[in-house]
Amino acid sequence: MNFKEALRERVGHVETLLKEYMPKEEGYQKTVIEAMNYSLKAGGKRLRPILTLEACKIVGGNEEDAIPFAMAIEMIHTYSLIHDDLPALDNDDLRRGRSTNHKVYGDAMAILAGDGLLNYAFEVMLSNSLNKENPAKYLKAINEIASSAGIYGMIGGQVVDVESEDKQIEKEKLDFIHLNKTAAIMVGCMRAGAIIGDANEEQLQEITTYAKDIGLSFQIVDDILDIVGDEAKLGKHVGSDIENNKSTYPSLLGLEESKKIAHDLINEAKMSIEKLSDDREFLNGLAEYIIDREY
Amino acid sequence: MNFKEALRERVGHVETLLKEYMPKEEGYQKTVIEAMNYSLKAGGKRLRPILTLEACKIVGGNEEDAIPFAMAIEMIHTYSLIHDDLPALDNDDLRRGRSTNHKVYGDAMAILAGDGLLNYAFEVMLSNSLNKENPAKYLKAINEIASSAGIYGMIGGQVVDVESEDKQIEKEKLDFIHLNKTAAIMVGCMRAGAIIGDANEEQLQEITTYAKDIGLSFQIVDDILDIVGDEAKLGKHVGSDIENNKSTYPSLLGLEESKKIAHDLINEAKMSIEKLSDDREFLNGLAEYIIDREY
Helix, strand or coil: CCHHHHHHHHHHHHHHHHHHHCCCCCCCCHHHHHHHHHHHCCCCCCHHHHHHHHHHHHCCCCHHHHHHHHHHHHHHHHHHHHHHHCCCCCCCCEECCEECHHHHHCHHHHHHHHHHHHHHHHHHHHHCCCCCCCHHHHHHHHHHHHHHHCCCCHHHHHHHHHHCCCCCCCHHHHHHHHHHHHHHHHHHHHHHHHHHCCCCHHHHHHHHHHHHHHHHHHHHHHHHHHHHCCHHHHCCCCCHHHHCCCCCHHHHHCHHHHHHHHHHHHHHHHHHCCCCCCCCHHHHHHHHHHHHCCC | CCHHHHHHHHHHHHHHHHHHHCCCCCCCCHHHHHHHHHHHCCCCCCHHHHHHHHHHHHCCCCHHHHHHHHHHHHHHHHHHHHHHHCCCCCCCCEECCEECHHHHHCHHHHHHHHHHHHHHHHHHHHHCCCCCCCHHHHHHHHHHHHHHHCCCCHHHHHHHHHHCCCCCCCHHHHHHHHHHHHHHHHHHHHHHHHHHCCCCHHHHHHHHHHHHHHHHHHHHHHHHHHHHCCHHHHCCCCCHHHHCCCCCHHHHHCHHHHHHHHHHHHHHHHHHCCCCCCCCHHHHHHHHHHHHCCC
16 A cells, blocks of 8 residues: 555544544534534545554554544644634635635634634543543643643744734744644644553654654645645645745745755654654655645 | 622632733743733633632632632633624623723734633643642543533533524523523533542532522623623623623513522522531622622
């Protein structure tokens, strides 16, 4: 099985699981649940939940144990997209080729659906961590997700990104944005998976390097695709960074240098997991996919 | 010490603790932290954190252990107010006599500050639950907060409230709104405190009845104050329910009947904690304060 087939299989697996873990569309509060599930079902790369499960597996854990964490991380990622797309923030009408949440359900419901998903992510992790043999491990894993998603992680990056609009910023600040907005949650989701898989400190360190590197590289590639990408494949408008006068890796360092940095990071990522397991073909393939992707 | 003095002392205690637990206003993401703390510092009754600490104490626990949960619940309550006040939702300019978050920081930052507070609430609970002797207890307590704040609790109530605007709704649905929008989080915060205080099942049941009753009564009184309240004391605009054609206890059942129901609930609340402890003066006073309050 080549990487693309393996990825497709894992995406399918995650989507099957998501359907199981989605809240039921019933009760007086049905609309918000529909709105939450609308965005959860909207597709996407499912990268983060796949990373959670892989991290658990590569340190020798049972990936079944990490499933609630994988589901939660996709819910957190999805809520951040719903709030990002709001008129007060990016004001995007399209996401993954479909109408954004607020275009379908209205701004009020989109705000609440985002809140609902963030909260539900914790509900899923917590309710599935009760009555376990090693509750301390589960607390530690949920704590990783929480700290990577908040103001010292994803939200922190998002805030600085919003504040940097229409401004030229220095590379240090751009790295802060990229590392927090994108890489932090990848680090968090992989560390959580690895903790559930009983990783030791050294393994956790290797996983952290891998996740940080592919996360940063992912964001640099995002910047690059906003210049050279294909709108149809991306399912979103291209060129918005330049239109919005946004500082990006290509705008600060040029296209070629940006590509080189993205490649170097991917190589470092692959090296960091060399010691972890002989069965690292998929994570190697995933690292390469990050820079080779067209959407 | 009479009840008012005891309450003032506890409010002061909670505000001192909140200052300790607020994230530091520093780093690139400083603005969102300022926005979060702006609303955390905006005052209010501090009812929920006080309830958490009292619940822990009345079942014989050490209230120190429940502090992170008390702080988290106030953060969750505060985030819900920030998002509630947004133009897409209630569009309120004033809250507790001060400009609402989005009037000061803008809509984008207010959305992110709300997200930041919800996430930070979990960060506070989780990071303070690591390395405890009884991790399972902490997981259970965080789970109570999470489930009471989400789509099967506070957010669920909020959604149905938003959808019921400009519509006449039946009492069953109004009760769903009140029980979920307001009472659920009071139940959650008291159950969490009681769990941290090692409550047994029977104690948890009494605490749950107390919290649910004062929560529902609190909301009925809120409806009443929107008709007969003093704008200066409330620190907010009065009469908005009638202007917005909102179904409330007074609009469905009349003012007098609503007052009676609120009183009956308070009596039931007081009875439910009779068995818990002889030292229940404060919680009795608090129950009475709920119906006697003018703001």
